[in-house]
Amino acid sequence: MPNTKKTKKDFFDKVYEIVAKIPKGKVTTYGAIAETCGIRSAARTVGWALNSAKNTNLPCHRVVNRIGALTGKNHFGNPMLMEELLRAEGIEFTKDNFVNMSKHFWHPKRVNK
DNA sequence: AAGCTGACCTCGC
DNA sequence: GGCGAGGCCAGCT
Numbered sequence: 050m051p052n053t054k055k056t057k058k059d060f061f062d063k064v065y066e067i068v069a070k071i072p073k074g075k076v077t078t079y080g081a082i083a084e085t086c087g088i089r090s091a092a093r094t095v096g097w098a099l100n101s102a103k104n105t106n107l108p109c110h111r112v113v114n115r116i117g118a119l120t121g122k123n124h125f126g127n128p129m130l131m132e133e134l135l136r137a138e139g140i141e142f143t144k145d146n147f148v149n150m151s152k153h154f155w156h157p158k159r160v161n162k
Numbered sequence: 163a164a165g166c167t168g169a170c171c172t173c174g175c
Numbered sequence: 176g177g178c179g180a181g182g183c184c185a186g187c188t
Contacts, residue, residue, distance in 0.1 A: 060183090060184070060185095061184080061185080078170090078171090079169075079170050079171075080171050080172085082171070083170080083171075084171095088172090088183045088184095089170090089172070089181060089183095090163070090175070090180090090181085090183050091170090091182080091183040091184065092170040092172090092182095092183080093168065093169085093170050093171080093182080093183060093184075094168095094183050094184040094185070095169085095183095095184095096168065096169040096170060096172075097168065097169080097184065097185055097186075098184085098185085099169065100168080100169070100186085101185085101186090104167095109169085112169085112173085113168090113169090114169075114170065115166070115170080115171070116168045119169090120169050120170080121169030122169085123169075124168095124169055125169095128177080144184090
């Protein structure tokens with residue numbers, strides 16, 4: 050691939066693009082985003098990206114881990130805020146407080162090829 | 163300045 | 176099938 054420069058910052062930028070495009074009432078996972086960015090092992094970095102995204106208007110609450118648990122709820126300031134936001138969007142939760150991934154899982158598509 | 167941590171995931175034994 | 180370690184990027188101490 051040409052790969053002119055594709056700095057690492059591009060990774061962050063892509064994460065924001067994807068997260069910003071998450072439809073209402075849908076959720077995605079860190080791994081999906083990381084994979085869409087081209088690096089599935091960078092799922093961790095995705096979390097960091099959201100950490101900064103927290104400062105932006107990105108719906109970071111729509112991003113959960115692979116099992117559908119709100120791992121980052123603690124970082125929202127109010128743990129229950131995340132659940133409230135998701136419920137307000139129509140996301141359904143299981144008895145274990147896990148998001149119903151089978152129903153609201155949204156797979157991001159590669160914006161740039 | 164260097165090293166560790168952090169909202170994870172996947173592969174290996 | 177369960178447990179362990181590795182890997183990615185950026186920010187903070």
